[in-house]
Amino acid sequence: MEIDRDTLLKLYTTMVTIRNFEERGIPETGQRGMSASLHSSAGQEAVPTGMCAHLTDDDYLASTHRGHGHCIAKGVDPKLMMAELFGRTTGSNKGKGGSMHIADMSKGMLGTNGVVAASIPLAVGAALTSKLKGLGRVAVAFFGDGGANQGVLHESMNLASVWKLPVIFLCENNQYAESTSVEYALSTAHVADRAAGYNMPGIHVDGMDVFAVYDAAEQAVARARAGEGPTLLECLTYRFYGHTVFDNPLNYRTKEEEDYWRGRDPIKLFREAVIPQGDITAEELDQIDREAEQLMEEAIKFADESPLPEPQELYEDVYVSYPTEALKRGASMEV
């Protein structure tokens, strides 16, 4: 693994930006009474960070309900994300989607998605666009260990393999689907084992180690860009919090287990690996931490100062063309 200094700093910046977004954005959204459907990815930062380091804005990413980190790693502006969580018109989705639907087509971000595994074939379709138009782009379908058991993943892996599409099926195995453990729900030792059924490489790596993810993702992206077809990449990781903000994970996992994985915090592992090499100092990384904290304060301020939608916006963007009157006919609306 030879990673240049700039890339190292970028990896670290992405991880701490994600961590700060989760640690600040989620409680702030809750305090504003905007949503109960918030899923923190704190602990999982190394996965989208290592993956997206190999992507450009032109490449595609289809995400999950736990997708804030995917958005940030793909380049979506945290200010627009914060405004979206706060339900503001300046949000990435004009306040129409919230946490589980954040999209930014200008960054190839095809949306976080509230239905487990539903976004996977969208990435397959984006990869088809790339192949048919000769764009050389790759598409990444993120899913979790829960999504690994959805039929649409298996159909999508088969289709992508048959059509040799530039797709990376990226499983963030955080070991729990809501409260159900992979030991119970997964028929194989690794999600990656399932790649054999679809004639594609199946790789599993330590998802707390951003360098392991970075290296594996590099190979998968190279294979996709070379027209050699899809890869299934499984990253073993851990979410530091519950399924949602209301879930107490100690109802289904032990304090000892949490402590073990907190001890493998990907940000901490990064610092422990990089600082002793001497090229990057602790002070530099501390400064990045402070900048990420400052960025969140700015994002929160931006979101708070942004306007709320007008009630009539309820009817906007359902269709490109459809009579607005037909959206409310017979509904006895007040707006």
Add this chain to the structure above:
Amino acid sequence: MTTTATRELQYREAINEAIRQEMERDETVIIMGEEIAGGAGREHLGIVDAWGGPFRTTVGLIQQFGNQRVLDTPLSEAAFIGAAIGAASTGMRTIAELMFIDFVGVCMDQLLNNAAKMRYMFGGQVTLPFTLLTRIGAGFGSAAQHSESYYSIFSHIPGLKGVVPSDPYTAKGLLTAAIRDDDPVVYFEHKGLYGNTGPVPEEPYELPIGKARTVREGTDITLVGISRMTWVCTAAAEELAKSGINAEVIDLLSISPIDYDHVIDSVKRTHRLVVVDEDTPICSIASEICAMVADEAFDYLDAPPSKVTAPHTPVPYSRVLENNYMPNESRVIKTVQKLFARG
């Protein structure tokens, strides 16, 4: 719309011509589905276009446009329909075929939660020029999993449009419009209409989505038909004319948007309404139109808005059962006569 060089085509040929002309016009148009060409994987034996579609609506396309734009798929509706939506969101203009509407259960999530909602959820960032071709209609002894007419389900879903062409002319015009539309459109082909012939202009033309048409003018009652039921209505109207009842017949053509105004304008003149719908009765297009007419034209009505539909049962197999399942002229005539018997 140009109407030069009109000649007779079958309904299935009109569908084929619309797809072909749009693929010629716009190289981003692609079509995918099961058996739309057929014989995939046997090209080395010289086999191409083995089926041309289960009902030969897509015959010849792979030979003209090749297997990168005419994509036979594995039996994986969730994956390929989802992929068609994903490709539409990233710059292609996609057509996917769901062989029978009864199969929608295996891919409904992609239609309900992605196609219908992405534009709204994303704050208008994405357009989805995506057409789903599918098939409806009983009458072929195909039983309950190949014969339903579930268009009302799609009428109910904001974010989707839907069209129900009834003859070759509307088949071509509405499919051209559906493919060119920047919203997801579900296009319902009726299996009982494929062999019907009628005049179709050679040039590409669009019929507006969301507009009904009057196919028979009348003064005494409005009959609304959906897809093949339009012709059940006109046959009933001819019969009713013999007893002095002059029925107006409207061909609905779109199930989203629904052209309520066309129906209401007619009912304001005729004062009576029967909607004839091959789908089941509860939460149907028929009940929806009756409710809207009752709401907006109550003072014009001389009789309750009524409907003739399939019963609230699956489609049966045995012909004697299936023939009683489908709305027919006799049921329409008796329903109309009952309304007039009220005085």
